[in-house]
Amino acid sequence: NAGVTQTPKFQVLKTGQSMTLQCAQDMNHEYMSWYRQDPGMGLRLIHYSVGAGITDQGEVPNGYNVSRSTTEDFPLRLLSAAPSQTSVYFCASSYSNSRNQQFFGPGTRLTVL
């Protein structure tokens, strides 16, 4: 199993550009989520999904869209990038949204100029 994979590893955008961060898992997990990690702020939940076709907002959803067309994939879209979205983004998955272990991907480091 590859676990949770994220692409790209690094990305630089200009303000106003759009892009999609890819996340995939091969563990047949129902629950997937996106976090951003900023210095001094810890991990903050952006969006999550409890299964294919179902998504919901987390703590900091503004400026981001998600979709869950398959169990395996959970892409995160930045519609119009802003410097405030400069961060490290982590995708995570687990069997369910309970006490189960969350498996994190290696992260995408995004810089918006």
Added chain:
Amino acid sequence: TQLLEQSPQFLSIQEGENLTVYCNSSSVFSSLQWYRQEPGEGPVLLVTVVTGGEVKKLKRLTFQFGDARKDSSLHITAAQTGDTGLYLCAGRSGNNRLAFGKGNQVVVIP
């Protein structure tokens, strides 16, 4: 949003020494998890504690969940350089969301 305070924010110790870091909140959690994160990687789960007063051991790491399920501690005995990393606590509350603290950065000097 439940606030999880982790202290100390940064800790540097010599190899072989013991250390304890803390995760505190005013909220009650149904469960609490500890993760370790190394530079350039995602967090990796170390332990989940569920019952108030619960103590779990993972080799030289001892985790304790407070009796009131509002706080937790992580104690490392005879620290090794491989213990260097960012330790994150995460509490699960009534809405079933996982809230993370800002982390305890531990550096073990050889």
